[in-house]
Amino acid sequence: MLRYLYLNQKGKLILFVVFSLLSSLFEIALSYVMLQSVDLAVSGQLSDALNYGLWFALYIACYFFVDLLCRHLRWAVLRGSQTNLRDDLMQQILKQPVPEFHTHNTAQWLSVLTNDLDLLDETYFRVFVDTLVDIFSGVVSLAILLFISPWLALFILAMIAVQMLIPKFMAPRISKRRAEQSKSAERFTVTANEHLEGFDLLRSFHLSEASREAMSEANRSWEESRFQARYVSSLARLLSFTVGQIIYIGIYFIGAILTLQGLMTVGMMVAASQLVVYIASPIQNVSDAITDMRGAKEIIRKFRALLDRKDSAEDGTRDIPSQFSSLTADHVFYSYDKERPILSDISFSLERGGKYLLEGDSGSGKTTLIQLLTDVLQPDKGQILLDGHPIKEYKSEKYARFIIPCSQQTFIFNASIRDNITLFQKTFSDEEVIVALKQSGFEEILTRYPEGLDHLINQSGSSLSGGERQRLALARIFLFKPQIVIYDESFAHLDAASVQSLIDTVMADTDRTVIMTSHQVTSEIRKRFRSLALLNGRSGAKHT
Known part of the structure; x- marks a missing residue:
């Protein structure tokens, strides 16, 4: 599936990666800005404030425009991936022999092109694109933190190992719930399509209320399965968030001890506390991303079965005679x-x-x-x-x-x-x-x-x-x-x-x-x- 992120848009994807890296660097540079501000306050040299202010304003302006372009490229890449994948799915559906096409209800095909594709976009394409930025941001921040304090970096690495256990434990459960959500969405689409297409027939037999109840039942089943999928996903995110909270508190607590022992300055502790934002959040996001991407495997399996389908026979080569006998x-x-x-x-x-x-x-x-x-x-x-x-x-x-x-x-x-x-x-x-x-x-x-x-x-x-x-x-x-x-x-x-x-x-x-x-x-x-x-x-x- 990942090939759809660069299919027909390699240049756009490369630009997105470049500007994402620049945006991450600007974001991480905020910790340096905070360090300089604290040092300015400690030094008491007010004459340098104007000079610092101008540099800080330039930093904010550059960061704004780089991040704006990065967001534009992100959505453009996702748009291209969805468009290309949907085009290929439609092509494969329309290439099927008539008997094979009719093994599925028309509404089931519509569900594949809408509900399943949207679900894949939310839990796979977007997640993967954002994870690239998170990994870079986390690695660079961790490297800087290692320079500031090896003890803090060691603590972070230990918590990363704990964080990575969450996808292994939660992904199979999320995958199961999302497969049920996909099936329930398909059932609702089929039911609604058939009952709306048969509106005149159902009305003539005075079955409008029975039709409403059937669609309502399918709707409730869909929403229940979506609730279960979201609940299990939120539980995985809560576990990741809890580990993130431990990282935040641990950094402040250990940093305070190191500062009291003279192993860090106050400015270094402030910078470290800011860096942990760019470490803990990416760690949590990457953990959630791995969980989401593993949870999308059932939908990916469905798409691959359709996309990898081979034509039952090769097309002929003869032209039709202009006047047959x-x-x-x-x-x-x-x-x-x-x-x-x-x-x-x-x-x-x-x-x-x-x-x-x-x-x-x-x-x-x-x-x-x-x-x-x-x-x-x-x-x-x-x-x-x-x-x-x-x-x-x-x-x-x-x-x-x-x-x-x-x-x-x-x-x-x-x-x-x-x-x-x-x-x-x-x-x-x-x-x-x-x-x-x-x-x-x-x-x-x-x-x-x-x-x-x-x-x-x-x-x-x-x-x-x-x-x-x-x-x-x-x-x-x-x-x-x-x-x-x-x-x-x-x-x-x-x-x-x-x-x-x-x-x-x-x-x-x-x-x-x-x-x-x-x-x-x-x-x-x-x-x-x-x-x-x-x-x-x-x-x-x-x-x-």
Whole structure:
């Protein structure tokens, strides 16, 4: 994880380290200022006060600007580390095969990118960055103290040994509590997301109060686990603080004895008492840091499992032909478990420009077959071939644009009409978007809102009817122009006249291959499409 502190920002990190060291030196120099002030008071030479005052003012001004720049660089380094790590996590999440992605709830992925990442930032990145400064400050202060009084330095070293026992004892307990906190945060995010997404359903069944109670229970569980993690962490800090108090009192007590014996001056004792601030505090901070960083190991383990994940297969190298000849299923078998095969010995060939009606009862394997054709799933046996070559030989990004499914459930982004159709691709002109809207029969939306393509649609698409959401999804298909399009119940929310209009559009596009699934097959559809029937996981004959 530490590589994210310097990834793409080595120069910034080096500057932070340099200015942190300067800031620590200025901070430690305060003990020298105090020593000089005490000596001035003891000497009684008031004539030197103005000269000392000017030097002290210059010291304060330099310290202020160095420390200000140091703080700016600190937050900039932490910002970069969080940004880079979140980018890599998002990349790995989005690279996963569809089945693996859906082994987690969407809210669980959100929890990883928010709750877990924030927790790692607080208990790992920030802690490590601050520890660098503390170690330097403590070492330099201890070296100066050794010069002032070896006896005081020896006492400090003994207490450091005691302080280092605290992380060894407390880290495993903190790690366990933080792992529980991470899981509870994930459960709350999942529960809240599902209940808010299902707001209309829960309200229609008068289950709003039950929903509130479920979210409240998840909330209480999260806060309880956070309380336990914070309590154990605070206990570790209290132990470190107690050792720090012993160091403070010990320095004053031993220093007083040494001063009475004439082994130290009053000024040296004052300087030593100030130096102990820069020793005891860093010792406590380093002890807490080691505890925190060890306590973050469960979250780090979760992140590494995701970041170190290897792609299941190498991407192909073939380009998609500009005009394909056939897409073939060659003796394809697939099952989710060995005892329940879904598809058995499926063989058929889809020709360029062909129009096919995929038929079959619920559970016959239509959705599974679509996922095999679109390379979401891989066959247990057999192959899907594009112009005689396995589809794995083709570049995955190109193949994804080659065959696009259009399902009944249309996802609407909280974005403009333009972005909802272009899917945030900047390569399409407004003219192309408008043509796609006209082809889907939805151009009237441009006159409904004064902003036109810039009109913002919320994520639920509440301002659109079911049919309008489907037309928007169809506009995406017409814009991206795949060579094969799969209409999976895509016309379910449209009236008979609209369906007929879209069927005419589909049939007029002679170069595009179409696969359609529908539970409402009219005689007109059956007459104009070739049938591909699935019966008990096997493909039937095609006919015109």
